[in-house]
Structure formats: structure tokens, C-alpha cells
Amino acid sequence: MLLQCGLYLQYGGNQMRILLEESIEDDIQAVTNQIAGKDKSYSDTPLTLMFHKHGVPELTIIDLPECPLVPTDKELEHFSNITISYIQSSNNILLNVLSAGSDLLTIQSARKCRQVDG
Known part of the structure; x- marks a missing residue:
């Protein structure tokens, strides 16, 4: 799939485009609650925050839970x-x-x- 330039959050086979940079923290928290449940802060389902821009090499940073x-x-x-x-x-x-x-x-x-x- 060819992605448009922008920010994306991938998790459990789903992908959502983040339209507002200011909403990243809220979007990540909402997806974490959806995957792990409201009372947990981590899950073994990875959340991948991608910045896609044509001509820029791909790099994935994984923030593991504490x-x-x-x-x-x-x-x-x-x-x-x-x-x-x-x-x-x-x-x-x-x-x-x-x-x-x-x-x-x-x-x-x-x-x-x-x-x-x-």
C-alpha cells in the first residue's frame, strides 16, 4: 500500500492516519486503552507511530513499556x-x-x- 505523506499509527492489523499533530498523545492513549484495556498500561500488541515522507528512509522506533x-x-x-x-x-x-x-x-x-x- 502506498502511503500519503504524514503521520500514521499502526496496531493489531489496523492503521489510522493522524491528522493533527496535537492529537498524537490522545490518539496513542485511546488506542492503548482499546488494545490493553483501561486498567492496563501495556500490551504485547505493538503500536507503531510512522512518519511517512517520499524519499526519506524508513526508521521504526519501538518504545517498550517500563x-x-x-x-x-x-x-x-x-x-x-x-x-x-x-x-x-x-x-x-x-x-x-x-x-x-x-x-x-x-x-x-x-x-x-x-x-x-x-
Whole structure:
């Protein structure tokens, strides 16, 4: 399918064009609620925000969910499976963005990246 220039949100086989840049946050939240349910903040169904412009190379950035502070065993396993499924691909470049005051030894995402990246 040939896309028109613009912003698109893809999820679960659906695609919607975002007409107003100001509505991106609301659109993402609405789709997250639709997929994960109102009481959850993440799902294993990816949301892909694409900016399409003719003549510009394609780049996909995946923003993985943050592990809950006090996860249940089931939540921790689910989060871990989602994360590993994306970061183990050799076609991906890992960029782990952390706050400046973070303790790298206690951050789950840093541990996962070290596991996969060696």
C-alpha cells in the first residue's frame, strides 16, 4: 500500500492516519486503552507511530513499556517476554534511555540489554 505523506499509527492489523499533530498523545492513549484495556498500561500488541515522507528512509522506533515498580510474577514474566522479543533481533539497534539519576544496576531494562548484547 502506498502511503500519503504524514503521520500514521499502526496496531493489531489496523492503521489510522493522524491528522493533527496535537492529537498524537490522545490518539496513542485511546488506542492503548482499546488494545490493553483501561486498567492496563501495556500490551504485547505493538503500536507503531510512522512518519511517512517520499524519499526519506524508513526508521521504526519501538518504545517498550517500563516494568511496573512492584510487579507480580505474572506481570514480570509478561514484561520480560515482550522486551526480549524485540531486543534479541540482530536487526535492531538498542537505545536504552534512562534518567540521569538512575542506578544502572537496579534497572530492569539495562539488565535485559546486557543479557542480549553481551
